Amino acid sequence: MQTWILKLLLGGCSCLALSCAASSAPLKIFPTDSVKAISYSGYRSGQGPGRAEPTEAQLSEDLKLLSRHWNTIRLYGSGPQSAAVLRVIDQEKLPLTVMLGAWLKAEVSNPACPWGGIHAEAELQKNRADNQTEVDQAIALAKAYPSLVTAISVGNEILVDWTDHKVPVDSVVAYVKRVKAAVKAPVTVADNYVPFQKGLDELVEHLDFITIHSYPIWEQKDIDGALAFAQQNYESVRQRHPQKPIAIGETGWATVTNGVGIPLALAHESAQDRYFKEMSAWSQNQGIPIFFFEAFDEDWKGGPDPQEPEKHWGLFTKDRRPKLAVKSLYPDLIP
Template identity: 50%
Template structure:
């Protein structure tokens, strides 16, 4: 509610969107104009806000489709910043040579400049900017010091008109990001009860605890949720298999939307479509199965009531 009052952003349904399909991935092959158009025509039925993680080719095509097809979306656009410091505590990597870290810093500055250029090119579509994603949490493989993030936020605020945030797991907001909060227009948190072994019937209360822990710490700063969702498959690594299903996803989604709509908390559901490129080669890798729609764009149980007549192009 604070967000709409202080930033004058109307409340609406919001979703994270990554359109990469089988054989496509960031840094590799990207979806075509027609593939992204297909996705956005699906999402346009139910969502007003899209969150994009970077400002590279995929994002540019999304913005082109929105513009050329005259679709009524507003976009949160991010800069995907990469490791500037080693994080030896990350269980899946996070150690780099000094040469790589130096080049990464240069890449990050380029990303921020690209975000500035894109934001100024599409001022009527891009409604807010993020200076990065999950780069300060203890387990990240692309760790960026808080001081660097503050520099990037200041660069964005100096050169653009949109409100600026940073997207991060709820935990760092409770301690290490205090100085960053002072620089932001609003705080963006991620909350994943299923990653923390919560039962489906405890999930909404846990999300509320995460949200209010941050919101109460910063009573004068708007707080939104930029990632919250429930996986539908798991190989048991990181998420208990008995905790994930399409039924559980629907329970969490319905409860989440009911609460956030009542409280007018802008919440980007994670994720629009399953992402087969993520994680290991195991088809049950949980990272691949967060979509409200399958990779072939057919709706999962949570969306079947809205998309019962959805026809997918072959």
């Protein structure tokens, strides 16, 4: 087993020096050998970005449910919902810590994005200002809840070739430096494994740890080859950056698809069940922090087709009912 941790996530930590990563023992990201982590968004039916927000009572219900099995959640932005989540965890003394996100919008156009990466210059200028504000908010929340915010992820999928919200690497480095100068929590950037596999040395040198995303199902892998594929993704980044700790910030398995992007034969609950169990076992056996994507189905995502896979990654349905993968953990919630 790899023994990873010098307290960089779940309980507050001060050991952030890069010299730690260069020592003979790898730097551990989390201060426990039993990291159970999941990505969380509180949106329910009829809610979504720019629409209705979940109430604090709804957030409390979700967080109490999740804290029965997980001890770390990932949030993607530092806006009102994240502030409310942290407030609820703090006020209700829930046994959860948070990898907080600073959501960065596009600062340049990306013609390589197949679904709309071209932005007017006026929009890009506004986005740059919004990104500054978002980083300020992440810093403020980390300072307000230092025992809960145990890592900060600057941006999400902003570097991969196909992103619709691309941010230049030099801008990302500047944001990372700014956050690191302001808070004690370790700082990362979360993205698809490919950019880190290729390099990004000028960014990685400033990170306390790397966060990668791996989705075998999006790359047309069936469940029999899924675990090995995710392991290969992780290992390729580890070999490229051997002195830097690595977390898997997203991986999961859709349970429904309309056949667009994910073949009909791949998306079903039994496959999600197997993938969740195999990835969880690998995480625990090797000490690799893995955030499973995601807690709940979100029907606001994608277009009007209710079968779009983007809506169906949750381990729970949008009505907070457990899918097969977690039914044994939540038998009281089975209808």
